[in-house]
Amino acid sequence: MKTFLVLGAGTAGTMIARKMAHKLDSHDWKVILVDRDEQHYYQPGFLFVPFGWYKPEQVIQPKRKFVPSNVEFIISDIELIEPDKNRVTLMKNKQVINYDYMVVATGADIHPEQTEGLKDGGWRQNIFDFYTYDGAAALAKFLNTWQGGRMVVNVVENPIKCPVAPLEFLFLADWYFSKRGMRNKVELVYATPLSGAFTKPRASTALGELLTRKNIQIEPDFMVGEVDSGKNVIRSYDEREIPYDLLVSVPTNMGAEVIGRSGMGDELNFVPTDKFSLQSKKWQNIFVMGDANNIPASKAGAVIHFQMDLVAENILAHMTGKEMPGKFDGHALCYIESGFSKAILIDFCYDVEPLTGTYPLPAVGPFSLLRESTINHWGKLAFRHMYWNLMLKGIEVPLPSHFSMLGKNN
Amino acid sequence: MAPRTIAGKTVDFNDEGFMTNPDEWDKDIAVEIAKEEGILELTPAHWKIIDFCRQSAVETGKAPTLRAITTGANVTTKDLFTLFPKGPAKKVAKVSGLGKPEGCV
Numbered sequence: 001m002k003t004f005l006v007l008g009a010g011t012a013g014t015m016i017a018r019k020m021a022h023k024l025d026s027h028d029w030k031v032i033l034v035d036r037d038e039q040h041y042y043q044p045g046f047l048f049v050p051f052g053w054y055k056p057e058q059v060i061q062p063k064r065k066f067v068p069s070n071v072e073f074i075i076s077d078i079e080l081i082e083p084d085k086n087r088v089t090l091m092k093n094k095q096v097i098n099y100d101y102m103v104v105a106t107g108a109d110i111h112p113e114q115t116e117g118l119k120d121g122g123w124r125q126n127i128f129d130f131y132t133y134d135g136a137a138a139l140a141k142f143l144n145t146w147q148g149g150r151m152v153v154n155v156v157e158n159p160i161k162c163p164v165a166p167l168e169f170l171f172l173a174d175w176y177f178s179k180r181g182m183r184n185k186v187e188l189v190y191a192t193p194l195s196g197a198f199t200k201p202r203a204s205t206a207l208g209e210l211l212t213r214k215n216i217q218i219e220p221d222f223m224v225g226e227v228d229s230g231k232n233v234i235r236s237y238d239e240r241e242i243p244y245d246l247l248v249s250v251p252t253n254m255g256a257e258v259i260g261r262s263g264m265g266d267e268l269n270f271v272p273t274d275k276f277s278l279q280s281k282k283w284q285n286i287f288v289m290g291d292a293n294n295i296p297a298s299k300a301g302a303v304i305h306f307q308m309d310l311v312a313e314n315i316l317a318h319m320t321g322k323e324m325p326g327k328f329d330g331h332a333l334c335y336i337e338s339g340f341s342k343a344i345l346i347d348f349c350y351d352v353e354p355l356t357g358t359y360p361l362p363a364v365g366p367f368s369l370l371r372e373s374t375i376n377h378w379g380k381l382a383f384r385h386m387y388w389n390l391m392l393k394g395i396e397v398p399l400p401s402h403f404s405m406l407g408k409n410n
Numbered sequence: 411m412a413p414r415t416i417a418g419k420t421v422d423f424n425d426e427g428f429m430t431n432p433d434e435w436d437k438d439i440a441v442e443i444a445k446e447e448g449i450l451e452l453t454p455a456h457w458k459i460i461d462f463c464r465q466s467a468v469e470t471g472k473a474p475t476l477r478a479i480t481t482g483a484n485v486t487t488k489d490l491f492t493l494f495p496k497g498p499a500k501k502v503a504k505v506s507g508l509g510k511p512e513g514c515v
């Protein structure tokens with residue numbers, strides 16, 4: 001009996017475990033899925049929590065609900081991965097799992113302790129994050145009674161999960177304070193280490209214009225060196241200071257600590273991975289999916305969806321000594337919630353930046369690209385249902401894996 | 411993409427001002443790009459970082475991120491900002507003839 005091991009039961013791990021259990025002959029293969037947490041989080045939903053949109057059960061569900069019966073599911077922390085020995089040791093009962101193939105899908109988390117002063121006095125007082133459910137819920141409570149002032153959203157360093165989320169947060173804040181009749185009492189500031197609103201030129205221009213239109217100030221090239229929660233200022237390495245009354249921080253994102261402990265990661269504990277095949281650069285029987293790898297694609301659920309089929313194909317091909325057919329093109333598709341029941345859609349890949357045009361989707365679309373529209377907003381909201389009811393349950397989602405120029409203006 | 415003449419050589423740059431072929435790079439070009447970026451003189455401390463970035467790019471095929479530089483070249487973020495003000499990772503990548511660091515996707 002051979003073992004196919006999946007570390008991490010988030011979006012990528014849950015989906016690939018199900019897929020491989022379906023594809024591999026159960027007489028020869030056992031599929032094991034390991035995660036330390038009983039709860040599955042719909043992370044894109046965290047964005048809405050501070051503004052009182054979602055109840056906990058809309059973004060948190062038991063992981064077991066999405067693990068099929070032909071996958072053995074173990075809840076435990078991982079003590080050590082020894083890829084040279086094809087062996088993983090769990091914390092629980094020091095159980096040792098010897099694997100033949102492994103998918104690492106251990107995700108990424110925020111690390112506020114990486115920034116000087118970020119976790120000092122102000123943390124969860126007037127400094128919050130929205131990348132954890134707890135942080136987003138605490139911020140909701142704070143905003144509920146906030147009388148206004150200067151709200152600064154600060155991205156500490158890249159890469160981060162969902163690079164557009166900080167912008168969406170600002171757009172939603174603009175809408176939220178308007179709705180409460182207090183927009184004139186709130187100053188909105190975006191401090192980013194990037195030179196503009198976004199990483200790719202055309203989207204950066206379009207989103208930058210939207211920030212201006214919504215009266216949101218941007219402080220570009222701001223690399224935070226220190227949070228001074230005594231004085232309520234953030235200070236950059238080049239000595240610029242931004243005062244805040246409320247700081248919403250997107251702290252440094254890092255891969256799982258066990259990746260670092262096991263000597264498998266880069267300086268941020270992300271696993272060096274071939275950007276086309278998703279195979280580990282060092283170990284042929286290890287594939288790395290979702291946020292855990294270091295490929296230059298967005299860390300986002302849609303990206304995982306686009307990786308899924310081709311990684312499964314690659315693993316099966318590699319098992320039989322064939323050439324791996326699947327080539328990931330870096331495809332990302334993101335709805336950017338822009339407030340007032342509108343959203344922008346961007347669709348891009350390794351080689352093509354987000355462009356204007358339309359995104360065709362039979363029966364529902366077309367969605368407009370790089371431009372605000374109401375249908376995009378409904379697309380964004382529909383995604384949550386699609387996630388819980390289709391994606392995680394292995395039901396086909398009608399979004400083609402490969403990037404296409406169809407409908408795009410260039 | 412547009413070629414232009416720098417330090418007496420014709421070299422390709424992309425729209426964002428990064429060289430497109432690291433093999434076309436040499437130290438004279440580095441000095442000229444540095445000047446364009448407002449760094450009037452490249453000191454041994456600058457060269458230590460540039461050398462690290464060039465070497466890192468040979469090994470990984472891409473320009474290192476800010477964190478990769480501070481970890482790998484054993485320099486503090488603060489010092490890096492003093493040497494290459496405003497966006498040091500991008501600035502070093504430019505001066506070193508490499509592409510835009512992929513930290514920003």
